Amino acid sequence: MRNLTLATLTALVARCAATWPHPHPPKDLPPVTSEALQALISLDQLESGAQQLQSIADAAGGNRVFGSKGHNDTVYFLYDTLLATGYYDVELQEFIELFSGGTASLSINGEVQDANIFTYDSSGSASASLVAVDNLGYEVADYSTEVSGNVALISRGECPFALKAANAATAGAAGAIIYNNVPGPNIAGTFTEPGDYAPAVSVTQEDGEALLAQLEAGTPVTVELEVNAVLENRTTFNVIAETKGGDHENVIALGAHTDSVEKGPGINDDGSGTIGILTVALALTKFAVTNAVRFGFWTAEEFGLKGSEHYVSTINQTAGEITKIRAYLNFDMIASPNYAYFIYDGDGSSFNLTGPPGSDAIEADFQAFYVSVGENYSATAFDGRSDYGPFLENNIPSGGLFTGAEDIKTAEEVEQFGGTADEPYDSNYHQAGDTIANLAWDAFLLNTKAIANSIALYATDLSKIPPVTSTTPAKRAWYPSRELTASGPRKARTALAEKRSVSRKRHTGCKKGHAVAI
Missing domain, CATH: 3.50.30.30 (Glucose Oxidase; domain 1)
Incomplete structure (x- = not known):
């Protein structure tokens, strides 16, 4: 682990300043709207951010695995960029994890x-x-x-x-x-x-x-x-940034993980989610929010959701803190090269497993976004296989987007989303080829705009999502599978639950709230 000297910090801030616009916000800001926030999301920003992560990995031997120079440099880049805005309270949460x-x-x-x-x-x-x-x-x-x-x-x-x-x-x-x-x-x-x-x-x-x-x-x-x-034990970090403005008793939280596997740089998994939410965080500095927005950049996801688990366990030590999080949104792989537009199945209608109350509303809002831009979408299993898992364990309404990992794209999905049938959504998943050269930029841009849309909605109004009254998870309801009706200008939903499970990373065991690695 390298020491963050004053000279290094100064150099990092200067580097970030050259890459990202982050002026200190004026005192009087207009209220955030979906249209205005989406308008500030550009492909140039996504390309610049992805290149930053690629350069960090290249300089560190080809990966950003937690506890390494590549991951630490990723953390410092995020911390310095967010701190320089003056819009966020930013925390570098340090802990030790087994590598x-x-x-x-x-x-x-x-x-x-x-x-x-x-x-x-x-x-x-x-x-x-x-x-x-x-x-x-x-x-x-x-x-x-x-x-x-x-x-x-x-x-x-x-x-x-x-x-x-x-x-x-x-x-x-x-x-x-x-x-x-x-x-x-x-x-x-x-x-x-x-x-x-x-x-x-x-x-x-x-x-x-x-x-x-x-x-x-x-x-x-x-x-x-x-x-x-x-x-070996390694010191590692989460980065937490929360808006200085807004109601801190009612927080909309979102997150992505910052680490890669050892074999590659992880520019889709999960550099895409990392840069997607960072881009939204920077755009949000132009606006005032009604509800506070908290961005979580999680470490050690590839080792079993360790960063998000540590964060949730930490805030659970203060009475009432966890219930201030009214909803959590997760973005892990949003630019897969052979992508589909998947939404976590919060209402349980596709994979028969519901999220906590309010998760259905989150899913519906993502669906409405895709319909509004004339795109198809489908469901992915809400099975706890990424950093939303610890939030589900605490009964926090959750949701998010995903463009597919190592599973195989079907012919039906090619009709919906284009791409190549009988090939993985991301053939470079957990491989050295997960580089900036293998991102789907159209999916990356659209999904980042979807993130912006959701943040604008919930930073303004959380009335669709019920307050969290208990952090003891209710039994997640199962429903019989049923065919799904088409919606929107094109066939927007498919009944794939009986055909295959769009699975997440199989990286955890039988621990409560996690998916089984099989």
């Missing part, structure tokens, strides 16, 4: 294969035969006696990665290979926290099924596997 990294290697019958390490993996090596695990490795009984001393081949699905790797260790496996259950790039997940795991790597569905076919044909498969896991 997991390292390397993995895999060869099959002497040929090197692509393999990823899991977050919170266990170190170890294996030189042994490959043995297929029955079913999905959910039960210890799925692991035959042949697994002992060998490497287990396990399909993703139905239960957390961590449980599969722990069961493999219990069965005496020297290692584990977990292969994807859907097409797409090789995406590693997380074990949520350190534990007693067989050293494990992830491979693609194609590679995993090819190995399984060899085993089923009776062909012996020899594996050389090595995992060198790194676990």
Whole structure:
């Protein structure tokens, strides 16, 4: 971690000043409106901000993983930019979090294969035969006696990665290979926290099924596997900026995460959300607000929502503080190259799981925005897989936008949004290719305007959203799936709930309020 010297701070402020307009606001500002705020959002600002993050990552070895120089420079850039406006009270929230990294290697019958390490993996090596695990490795009984001393081949699905790797260790496996259950790039997940795991790597569905076919044909498969896991405590930071004006007893909060994975710079995931909300924050300085607006830039999301969890747990220590947040909006990946316009399913009509009261109104307002500009939209599961999760746990009405990650775009979605069928929404998800060269600028601009629209609405009027009377989450209601009617000038909704789940990052375990990594 680098020290923020006076000279460095001065240089950073000067750099920001050259990139972003942020004059100190006059005392008398006009009230914010959606039209006026959206008018201040430009593609030039988004390009400039994305380039800033790309340059930070390039100068730091290619990533912005939390606790690294790349992430710290991202944090300082945001902090200095927001502080220089004079419009916000800005806090640099420091804490210590456990970092997991390292390397993995895999060869099959002497040929090197692509393999990823899991977050919170266990170190170890294996030189042994490959043995297929029955079913999905959910039960210890799925692991035959042949697994002992060998490497287990396990399909993703139905239960957390961590449980599969722990069961493999219990069965005496020297290692584990977990292969994807859907097409797409090789995406590693997380074990949520350190534990007693067989050293494990992830491979693609194609590679995993090819190995399984060899085993089923009776062909012996020899594996050389090595995992060198790194676990260390790192100091990291959230950045919190709240308008000086507005009613601080009624706050509209929004957020994005500032860290990338270790393999790449994370310019879509989640540089797009970071720059999107920063651009709105800068535009908002031209206006007065009725309700206070709080921007959260969260660290360590890629390690299990650690930044947002820390923030929510901190404000929970002061009685009544959490209930001042009337709504929370999340923006994690809003410029995917093969994008769809997804809205979190706050009313539960698509994925059968509601958000806290008021989440339905947030979803409806995003829908109305897309209809107003003649764009289609669809729903994404409101399953707690990004930084809105800790807010859901505290019964805070929530919502947000998402343009897709590693899941595959359907032909029906191509009819709605364009792009390429049978390809991931973002083929560079969690890869070195998640760079400024692979952003969808039209989606980036439109979604940033959607953010501006929502902030203008709720900074003026929160009457659609009921006050938070209890931070104990109510049971989230389930409804039978139903076909959705078209709305707006084009087919604006689709009934995809029965066909596939538009999932978020599979990076957490069975902890309450989080999605299961499977």
